[in-house]
Amino acid sequence: MNKKTKIIIAAIAAVVVVVVAGLLIFFLTRSNSSNDSSSSSPDRTTESSTMSQADLNKLDLPQLSNTVASDEAEVRLETTAGNIDIKLFPKLAPLAVQNFLTLAKQGYYKDNEFFRVINNFMIQTGDPSNTGTGSTSVVNDNQPFSTEISNRLYNIRGAVSLANTGQPDSSSSQFFIVQNSQNMTGQISDTSKYPQKILDAYAHGGYPSLDGGYTVFGQVISGMDIVDKIASAQVQTNSQSGEASSPVHPEKITGVTILKDWKFKK
Known part of the structure; x- marks a missing residue:
């Protein structure tokens, strides 16, 4: 070579x-x-989807008890139709509860109408203009805030949830109370993502399609008959949305009494 x-x-x-x-x-x-x-x-999966149903069944589900626990607050909505007592969940939905309690103490909700009511669905309020176009935030630097989702809270009958625009950071002062009393278990496609007791609750009403999209921050513990009364009002078509949900003679909030307050850390 x-x-x-x-x-x-x-x-x-x-x-x-x-x-x-x-x-x-x-x-x-x-x-x-x-x-x-x-x-x-x-990780874009929810807590519920990553937990087995056995684990979900071990969770404390505060909506299923009418007792106001030490880590909960309580308010009374005084309305022209009667009183509605609601317990709030500051540990699970801190921004929503803080915003609600702060505004309630300021008298913000006085004279707010239930401007949108749909029987067998929900009743909505929290806008002083009574049009559904106004809302206020006194948290998050006075800006709308994020949807707060917990696998311990669901849109069962009597749930109190914040309305939003469909965007993740659009929660504010408007809220609704889920009123539907029909069996909704047939609308749950994957029952393994729900605790069994919540599935049982949905057999007595609620709206599971709202889960994961709206902040549940309270639960009616007295006065669901008043919620039903407000929901059954005669309605007319809303000229802007085309939805038959505007009460002809709307009921309104006359005051909010704080029955059990909650102190938030500054």
């Missing part, structure tokens, strides 16, 4: 080494990049 041939062979060997090394580096880098990406990506 002459000197020239040896040089050519050595050069080819060097190229092969460089290519192999480059391929190793490429695959290692791609693997690490993939791992980094998966670890930093947000």
